[in-house]
Amino acid sequence: MTPTRSLAALITAATLAGCASMADPGNGLVAVKSPYSAAETASRLEAQVKQRNLAVVARVDHAAGAQRVNQTLRPTEVFIFGNPQAGTPLMLCAQAVGIDLPMKALVWQDAQAQVWLGYNDPVWMVRRHGGGDCPAAENVRKALAAITAATVAK
Numbered sequence: 001m002t003p004t005r006s007l008a009a010l011i012t013a014a015t016l017a018g019c020a021s022m023a024d025p026g027n028g029l030v031a032v033k034s035p036y037s038a039a040e041t042a043s044r045l046e047a048q049v050k051q052r053n054l055a056v057v058a059r060v061d062h063a064a065g066a067q068r069v070n071q072t073l074r075p076t077e078v079f080i081f082g083n084p085q086a087g088t089p090l091m092l093c094a095q096a097v098g099i100d101l102p103m104k105a106l107v108w109q110d111a112q113a114q115v116w117l118g119y120n121d122p123v124w125m126v127r128r129h130g131g132g133d134c135p136a137a138e139n140v141r142k143a144l145a146a147i148t149a150a151t152v153a154k
Contacts, residue, residue, distance in 0.1 A: 028124030030144075034107070034115040034152045038075030041115050042107045044151045049081045049105075052147065056081045057102050074109040081105070086140050090122060094131030103144070117151055119144050 022031050034041040042059075049056055057080040066073035082102035090097050105119045122140040131137075 028121045028128065029118050030121050031116045031118035032148050032152055034117050035154055036115060036152070038077070038107055038109045038115050041117055041151060042077050045079060045105060045107060045117060045147070048147045048150050049079065052143070054081045054083050076106070076108040079105045086143070089136030090126060090134065090140060093134035093136060094126045094129035096129040097125050097131065100125045103140070117148055119148070
């Protein structure tokens with residue numbers, strides 16, 4: 001691990017300290033427990049994203065969609081957000097990362113009624129698409145960690 005990568009990992013860990021989280025390096029998902037309801041977590045996430053002058057491109061309420069086809073799904077909502085200032089440098093590291101942009105975050109409630117906030121690790125995304133070390137991905141990783149920490153903070 002490079003010193004820059006070590007520092008970024010330390011900053012991410014410190015940002016999320018006190019928040020239960022899980023990360024699956026195999027699929028790049030970072031997920032953090034939220035102490036709030038799914039609806040409150042979603043509202044807090046949207047506020048954090050907008051506070052950082054990122055555009056909320058869409059909100060997809062999967063539970064509402066399930067209801068329209070007479071099925072039941074626990075709260076599950078995707079936020080699609082970002083801006084070209086963050087996304088373009090990621091694509092310059094690995095252009096195919098554009099398929100994963102704009103960034104997405106998922107708020108969901110699991111079978112034990114625990115609410116989670118998750119997103120794809122941008123460093124993992126760049127590597128997924130054949131890119132190497134990408135300082136822009138480290139910057140976006142830090143920003144997502146800060147948004148997440150602020151969203152789930154008590």
